[in-house]
Amino acid sequence: MTVGVVRFPGSCDETDAVLAAARVGDARLLWHADPDLHGVDAVVIPGGFSYGDYLRVGAIARFAPVMESVARFAGGGGLVLGICNGFQVLCEAGLLPGALLPNAGLRFVCRQVDVEVVNTGTPFTGACARGDVLSIPVKHTTGRFHAPDGVLERLEAHDQIVLRYAPGCNPNGSERDIAGVMNEAGNVVGLMPHPEHAVDALTGSADGLALFESMRDHVARAVAA
Amino acid sequence: MRARVLIRPKAGILDPQGKAVERALPALGFAGVANVHVGRLIELDVPDAALLPEMCEKLLANPLIEDYEILGEPR
Numbered sequence: 001m002t003v004g005v006v007r008f009p010g011s012c013d014e015t016d017a018v019l020a021a022a023r024v025g026d027a028r029l030l031w032h033a034d035p036d037l038h039g040v041d042a043v044v045i046p047g048g049f050s051y052g053d054y055l056r057v058g059a060i061a062r063f064a065p066v067m068e069s070v071a072r073f074a075g076g077g078g079l080v081l082g083i084c085n086g087f088q089v090l091c092e093a094g095l096l097p098g099a100l101l102p103n104a105g106l107r108f109v110c111r112q113v114d115v116e117v118v119n120t121g122t123p124f125t126g127a128c129a130r131g132d133v134l135s136i137p138v139k140h141t142t143g144r145f146h147a148p149d150g151v152l153e154r155l156e157a158h159d160q161i162v163l164r165y166a167p168g169c170n171p172n173g174s175e176r177d178i179a180g181v182m183n184e185a186g187n188v189v190g191l192m193p194h195p196e197h198a199v200d201a202l203t204g205s206a207d208g209l210a211l212f213e214s215m216r217d218h219v220a221r222a223v224a225a
Numbered sequence: 226m227r228a229r230v231l232i233r234p235k236a237g238i239l240d241p242q243g244k245a246v247e248r249a250l251p252a253l254g255f256a257g258v259a260n261v262h263v264g265r266l267i268e269l270d271v272p273d274a275a276l277l278p279e280m281c282e283k284l285l286a287n288p289l290i291e292d293y294e295i296l297g298e299p300r
Contacts, residue, residue, distance in 0.1 A: 056287055063288070092287065104241055146238060
């Protein structure tokens with residue numbers, strides 16, 4: 001499996017995402033101005049401050065040349081994982097439902113949180129068991145997931161909520177403690193916590209590795225089939 | 226023409242910036258302030274004002290979380 005990690009001007013977590021993906025397969029950077037995805041099996045949109053987050057978080061990045069290719073790739077069933085700013089970009093691009101708003105407490109939060117795996121039927125959580133609690137850091141100012149009530153009901157009904165903050169761990173006021181959601185087809189996932197920063201016990205937790213292992217297993221099964 | 230677009234957080238969505246300002250004003254002695262909301266003002270020259278709603282829908286605002294109001298030439 002080769003994972004492509006997009007680098008926008010202002011990205012800052014792409015190197016960690018490449019290192020995390022490299023633990024389970026091959027990984028390479030994809031430049032925002034290059035529409036060629038170079039045959040990767042999965043795409044990660046990393047955290048950071050793409051295009052300075054001008055106007056709204058993620059609002060400008062969605063128009064990058066690489067994003068047209070990512071949208072086509074996603075439309076064809078390709079795996080796309082958006083982390084933090086990547087989640088915001090995917091929401092702005094309409095590839096994921098909802099939007100991310102400033103944290104309810106208005107502060108930048110940077111801490112380890114417990115997140116519960118709600119849906120294990122996704123390409124990014126297949127290596128987890130339902131109810132697994134992962135210790136993964138969050139670090140954001142604009143992470144409060146919001147969607148209209150009708151959309152939230154649909155997300156619940158279609159099992160599109162992938163991760164929830166464990167009770168007492170919601171760092172930003174996200175509705176229904178939502179930490180990660182997927183699209184209806186199940187191949188595009190966005191999350192605010194940073195699994196790429198939790199791949200080695202040396203830095204506090206290796207729980208994030210499960211998401212990358214899930215991705216690898218999913219791609220291997222798809223190739224075998 | 227010169228146009229202005231006002232963008233506000235949608236009614237009913239928690240606006241922590243507005244709340245922070247609302248709490249700060251009484252601390253400076255301005256009593257009785259309520260319902261503070263913080264938005265954005267975008268000023269732009271456009272060849273055709275009829276394009277503005279589409280610009281708002283596609284980029285200037287996120288209609289899921291924001292309302293926009295298009296104003297004419299500033300005086």
